[in-house]
Amino acid sequence: xxxxxxxxDQVNVAEGNPLTVKCTYSVxxxxxxxxxxxxxxxxxxxxxxxxxxxxLVKGSYGFEAEFNKSQTSFHLKKPSALVSDSALYxxxxxxxxxxxxxxxxxxxxxxxxx
Amino acid sequence: DTEVTQTPKHLVMxxxxxxxxxxxxxxxxxxxxxxKQKAKKPPELMFVYSYEKLSxxxxxxxxxxxxxxxxxxxxxxxxxLQPEDSALYLCASSQDGxxxxxxxxxxxxxGSRLTVL
Numbered sequence: 001x002x003x004x005x006x007x008x009d010q011v012n013v014a015e016g017n018p019l020t021v022k023c024t025y026s027v028x029x030x031x032x033x034x035x036x037x038x039x040x041x042x043x044x045x046x047x048x049x050x051x052x053x054x055x056l057v058k059g060s061y062g063f064e065a066e067f068n069k070s071q072t073s074f075h076l077k078k079p080s081a082l083v084s085d086s087a088l089y090x091x092x093x094x095x096x097x098x099x100x101x102x103x104x105x106x107x108x109x110x111x112x113x114x
Numbered sequence: 115d116t117e118v119t120q121t122p123k124h125l126v127m128x129x130x131x132x133x134x135x136x137x138x139x140x141x142x143x144x145x146x147x148x149x150k151q152k153a154k155k156p157p158e159l160m161f162v163y164s165y166e167k168l169s170x171x172x173x174x175x176x177x178x179x180x181x182x183x184x185x186x187x188x189x190x191x192x193x194x195l196q197p198e199d200s201a202l203y204l205c206a207s208s209q210d211g212x213x214x215x216x217x218x219x220x221x222x223x224x225g226s227r228l229t230v231l
Contacts, residue, residue: 034219043118043204043222044157090156101170102220104156 002027002095006105013081013112021076021108023091033074034092034102035065044090050074061085081112117141120205120223128231129195135226137188137205146188147220148180149204157204163188195230202227 003026013019025031032051036044048059055067065076074091091105118139127133137146145164149157162170163182177199179191188205202225209218 036220036222041227043120043224044206044220046219046221049219088154101159101162107154107156109154 002093002101002103004091004093004103004105006089006091006108008108009106010109010111013110015083015112015114016080019076019078019081019085019110019112021089021091021110023074023076023105024072025074025091025093026072027093027095029095031074032094033065033067034094035059035063035074035076036090036092036104038088038090038107040087047076047089081110083112083114086110086112118205118207118221118223120203120226122226123224124227124229126229126231127192127195129197131195132191132193134192135190135203135205135228137190137223138186139205139207139221140186141207141209141221142185143207143209143221144185145208145210146182147206147208148178148188148190149206149222151202151204151225153202161190192228195228197230200228200230 005024007022034049035047037047038044047063048057050057050067058064063078067074088107088109090107092102094102121136147162148160151157159172160174161180166182177194181189204225205223206220208220
């Protein structure tokens with residue numbers, strides 16, 4: 001079975017400060033890892049993914065994520081937060097033996113205050 | 115703007131009604147999905163179509179009936195729903211089907227918000 005944990009329900013940061021949203025995973029085989037963002041009353045939007053290669057992945061809107069195999073983590077980061085980054089963030093994993101089924105974390109609400 | 119289009123955006127129905135949710139994508143994706151999402155919760159997978167064939171049914175009650183008329187369209191037929199079925203229903207697509215190395219990200223529509231009275 002595959003699983004994702006997002007240990008923080010809520011993350012609060014001040015505008016201009018760096019942000020980190022944490023994600024750890026469990027999966028058989030090599031993981032395919034994703035971050036999605038959901039704004040109020042909208043669908044989910046893809047931010048970035050790790051499939052293979054460099055452990056630091058860059059994505060949309062200045063976000064990046066670092067894959068750490070030994071810690072089974074895939075934390076989302078941004079050097080300087082914007083108020084408009086406030087949203088619900090989901091980490092997801094898909095194992096390479098379970099094609100078609102992504103497992104989502106419970107989500108982390110990011111609030112960036114001016 | 116999303117490239118997956120869902121209609122209607124809002125739907126209110128009684129427990130005896132029959133209605134349908136529709137989803138369309140023109141990205142050439144061969145896998146399409148239905149998810150159910152409650153407020154501030156992660157999306158829950160309901161169905162997956164790969165190359166227009168149903169490949170995954172997550173033990174969804176039969177009052178939900180999916181249909182994939184062609185590679186661009188996905189429907190979800192609703193009948194005799196319960197109030198607890200009220201939720202945001204999300205359609206998604208991805209580049210490859212489930213047969214093989216599907217490493218692609220999901221492209222979601224904006225969802226259909228369903229209220230069952």
